[in-house]
């Protein structure tokens with residue numbers, strides 16, 4: 001580890017304050033104040049980039065691309081390996097920055113840094129395996145090839161709920177493929193992204209290959225990227241309404257596009273499930289990041305023969321989840337990210353209760369942004385929570401009788417990101433996995449994400465896949481070369 005620069009939290013904050021990362025770390029012309037959801041206090045003054053900085057960054061990304069695309073895949077791989085090492089060497093500081101900026105419990109933040117580094121490691125390896133194809137022609141003198149080349153400079157808008165992993169899941173395959181990459185982290189979470197960028201420079205990466213532009217106005221700073229034809233690829237993780245806007249904006253210059261949008265994950269527990277395992281899996285799935293993930297379950301369907309047993313066991317365990325200061329190791333539920341997040345949770349709970357839901361645990365705001373882990377039973381399909389993503393620590397339980405019915409209810413949404421079910425019946429496992437209209441299906445598994453697996457949604461949950469070889473394809477274009485050897 002000694003070969004890597006390791007920053008303390010104080011050193012990292014000093015470095016990040018009022019700076020953004022273009023070719024190098026640069027002081028900003030203007031700034032905005034970042035506050036923490038932990039107690040609302042001011043944390044740092046952050047670079048507030050606008051269209052002018054964005055335009056310069058496109059020139060920088062284009063110039064860097066002209067040499068980066070011709071670099072050896074082995075050299076890119078070696079740099080990514082070093083970036084991975086630098087991330088692990090700085091795991092604690094990255095985790096502390098993340099907890100500070102968005103309130104994730106510190107043990108989860110450490111886990112996210114390891115998970116984020118896992119993408120860098122995987123794509124360091126994959127960089128060397130971007131194979132083209134040589135295929136037969138009907139003409140004896142012809143030799144036909146399909147080359148795979150980097151798509152070009154890319155622009156990413158990344159979300160606040162996974163400040164490290166959502167950046168590396170996009171940037172690592174792009175850089176491995178030979179693309180240059182500009183990231184605009186969510187305005188609430190600039191800290192982790194900037195330190196990740198700094199670590200990329202520290203390990204000797206060429207200037208301009210990765211740029212991090214922080215801004216309080218995503219719309220203003222983003223506009224030039226959509227207008228400029230040199231940006232060949234847009235990648236976005238966020239809500240479905242914003243994804244639709246960006247999809248339209250990409251049309252004018254016909255950009256390649258990846259969208260990871262909203263979810264509304266069903267979790268089905270069939271009558272032959274192992275209830276104890278299901279309880280633990282739903283807790284892991286629902287309450288990670290205080291329920292602020294796009295693949296966390298939003299609707300729990302339990303077979304009517306098990307629903308009371310499940311609800312009792314589940315709410316007993318959920319009531320033990322510790323709400324508190326996310327900087328403490330024993331914290332399991334931290335603050336929600338902002339007041340709008342709290343308001344949405346309150347709206348969903350109040351609406352459900354007014355229509356007959358029962359609160360088994362939690363159900364009222366503790367203080368400030370701290371909302372406890374909550375379980376609702378007697379939930380019915382006319383409640384808001386059964387149709388909209390809550391993005392908070394509320395688990396609604398409803399019951400079902402019939403497999404075909406519950407699959408139909410699970411699919412009755414415009415979303416199609418993640419879904420889960422528990423059963424011990426192998427035939428049912430295949431049948432239901434095939435019928436669920438979701439990009440991700442966890443069978444007896446509440447935590448399916450992995451750097452080597454395809455992550456992405458169907459329907460209005462998105463376009464494209466991140467992770468594994470599928471994630472690399474998003475940053476490559478295919479070029480057909482036909483050679484006629486006839487003399």
Ligand code: ADP
Nearest residue numbers: 157159160185186187218219222238239242245
């Ligand atoms: P959230 O605000 O909950 O993170 P959103 O999907 O609304 O989810 O926003 C995700 C990101 O997209 C944020 O960083 C936001 O600033 C940015 N964004 C919103 N609208 C636009 C837009 N019109 N152009 C570019 N970025 C946008």
